[in-house]
Amino acid sequence: MVPRVRFAPSPTGGLHLGGVRTALFNYLFTKKQGGQFILRVEDTDQTRYVEGAEDYIYDCLDWCRIPPDESPKKGGPYAPYRQSERKPQYKAFAEKLIQSGHAYYAFDTPEEIEALRQKLREEGRDNLQYGHQSRMRMKNSLTLTPEKTKHLIEQGVPHVVRLKVEPAQTVRFTDLVKGEMEMTTDSVDDKVLLKADEMPTYHLAVVVDDHAMKITHTFRGEEWLPSTPVHILLYKYFGWENEMPQFAHFPLILKPDGNGKLSKRDGERLGFPVFAMEWNDPKLGKVLGFRELGFLPEAFVNMLALLGWNDGSGKEVFSLDELVNAFDINRVHSHGAKFDYEKAKWFNHEWIKKLTAAELMPSVLPLYEKEKYNVDDRKKVEEIISLVKERCTLLPDFIEQSGFFFTRPKVQIDLISEKWTNEKEEFFNSIIEKWEQMNSWEHDLLESSFKDFAREQKFKTGEVLFPLRVLLVGGKFGPGVFDIARILGKEETLGRIHSGIRVLNDALGE
RNA sequence: GGCGCGUUGGUCAAGGGGUUAAGACGCCUCCCUUUCACGGAGGAAUCACGGGUUCGAAUCCCGUACGUGCUACCA
Numbered sequence: 001m002v003p004r005v006r007f008a009p010s011p012t013g014g015l016h017l018g019g020v021r022t023a024l025f026n027y028l029f030t031k032k033q034g035g036q037f038i039l040r041v042e043d044t045d046q047t048r049y050v051e052g053a054e055d056y057i058y059d060c061l062d063w064c065r066i067p068p069d070e071s072p073k074k075g076g077p078y079a080p081y082r083q084s085e086r087k088p089q090y091k092a093f094a095e096k097l098i099q100s101g102h103a104y105y106a107f108d109t110p111e112e113i114e115a116l117r118q119k120l121r122e123e124g125r126d127n128l129q130y131g132h133q134s135r136m137r138m139k140n141s142l143t144l145t146p147e148k149t150k151h152l153i154e155q156g157v158p159h160v161v162r163l164k165v166e167p168a169q170t171v172r173f174t175d176l177v178k179g180e181m182e183m184t185t186d187s188v189d190d191k192v193l194l195k196a197d198e199m200p201t202y203h204l205a206v207v208v209d210d211h212a213m214k215i216t217h218t219f220r221g222e223e224w225l226p227s228t229p230v231h232i233l234l235y236k237y238f239g240w241e242n243e244m245p246q247f248a249h250f251p252l253i254l255k256p257d258g259n260g261k262l263s264k265r266d267g268e269r270l271g272f273p274v275f276a277m278e279w280n281d282p283k284l285g286k287v288l289g290f291r292e293l294g295f296l297p298e299a300f301v302n303m304l305a306l307l308g309w310n311d312g313s314g315k316e317v318f319s320l321d322e323l324v325n326a327f328d329i330n331r332v333h334s335h336g337a338k339f340d341y342e343k344a345k346w347f348n349h350e351w352i353k354k355l356t357a358a359e360l361m362p363s364v365l366p367l368y369e370k371e372k373y374n375v376d377d378r379k380k381v382e383e384i385i386s387l388v389k390e391r392c393t394l395l396p397d398f399i400e401q402s403g404f405f406f407t408r409p410k411v412q413i414d415l416i417s418e419k420w421t422n423e424k425e426e427f428f429n430s431i432i433e434k435w436e437q438m439n440s441w442e443h444d445l446l447e448s449s450f451k452d453f454a455r456e457q458k459f460k461t462g463e464v465l466f467p468l469r470v471l472l473v474g475g476k477f478g479p480g481v482f483d484i485a486r487i488l489g490k491e492e493t494l495g496r497i498h499s500g501i502r503v504l505n506d507a508l509g510e
Numbered sequence: 511g512g513c514g515c516g517u518u519g520g521u522c523a524a525g526g527g528g529u530u531a532a533g534a535c536g537c538c539u540c541c542c543u544u545u546c547a548c549g550g551a552g553g554a555a556u557c558a559c560g561g562g563u564u565c566g567a568a569u570c571c572c573g574u575a576c577g578u579g580c581u582a583c584c585a
Binding site: 008009010012042044045047048106110113125127128129158160162178181183184186187188189192193194195196197199201202205221222223224225226227249251252254256258259260261306307308310312313314315316333334335336337338339340342343344345346347353388390391392401415460461462463465466469470473475476477478479480481 | 511512513514515516517521522523524525532533534535536543544545546547548577578579580581582583584585
């Protein structure tokens, strides 16, 4: 059977780490078996709908290279893919449940429910729920006469539909991640299925949709584990028991500093991104994402996949294809993991090293352009990228590590001024002359001429090589000095040495 | 409070009755490179605790502690 899985976020904001990982695990699972990856937008809470959130989801999946096969935008054979568009059906299904005696109308106002809780608290009950213990004391179609119920509905009195959960039933299922599960219905309340606005709650909607869309595997975060019995009951009451999907609940991604699952606000507090991409939140304001901070999608996806899963071999760097191939849902952990930003950066570093300069070009070029560097000579840009990439962890590091190739840097003369001597100045003046006369300009020649001359002048190589670096680069960093000189070209190299000496003399002259 | 899930180094983790308890990140020392980085060699865990079961337990069972999730007309 070819799997059909769905990623079902609600459009309430930017996608954060946990959401993207759920999407990724779904994708990896289904693609390994040649199945479909479906995006379903769960927009049943009209009060929480956020403009732009749906587009953000598409962009995010695209950036991660895990686009859905079916989605609200793309369509597909099981439309609609937006729950709000299925609204009439939910009501029909809710009514079906009422007819079969598995659900009922409830007219209680929020205030009345609060009063119930208060009463239960006073009675010392530990279960403060609207459920089998308390429903017969409330205002619903179980306690009201059919006539009265009908009347209230016709009058347009606001009401909801609640699932009538029978107590003392054992619900068993196999969770692909957690293993064999067994729970009783004693502690589950009479969940609202249909809200007063006739929109379904999550519980009704997932079941109806997963069934309608022929979803074979329902994967979601661990926070849904306790309500899975409700969903199973629903499948049973609808008579869909034999078409029930398999469940798996993924472990939570936890805050690095200890308590609770990672939330959208933690990024700012702890200094790392939680969103995949920039998100302009109505409440939080503009928040940068992994993408804007200079993460490659390859690294982001790789890092996410290893948060709660590994293939057991110790291998950590995986391409998307490799992940698809290696992924095994049985190896997904059943416990949460604290997010480690340092490790996330390590993955990015690994990917920058792993990709070729040509592959990196599309990511780096825009950064150079933003700095107004002259990037006309693409061959040269590629060379620069390949020369500095191993010292770049995040994409913006390329500016810091290679900016001196494009603009003449301000030389940190204090690095060399202390040991600067007349002999050294003479040495560099002679080097300028020597190199001036060379008719070819390549690495080995530059190196040998420099080192030979240093030896001639009784310098240890380092005594003059280090100053040369600082003169060309501006500071003590960067790739091999002669590679730098080579790429800089004769004119610029000699110019930098020349002006460097002058600056040095000016500084020491006083 | 009730119910569920979990617990191997600071973090991510392998390992599922007999191992010197892998590996990675981060940290520290050294080597290489007369820069930084890369690369290389090292350093740091009695597997939450207490009881069992067993010749033998990180591995199985029970309890405790701790963590975490759910307990909304939010998902």
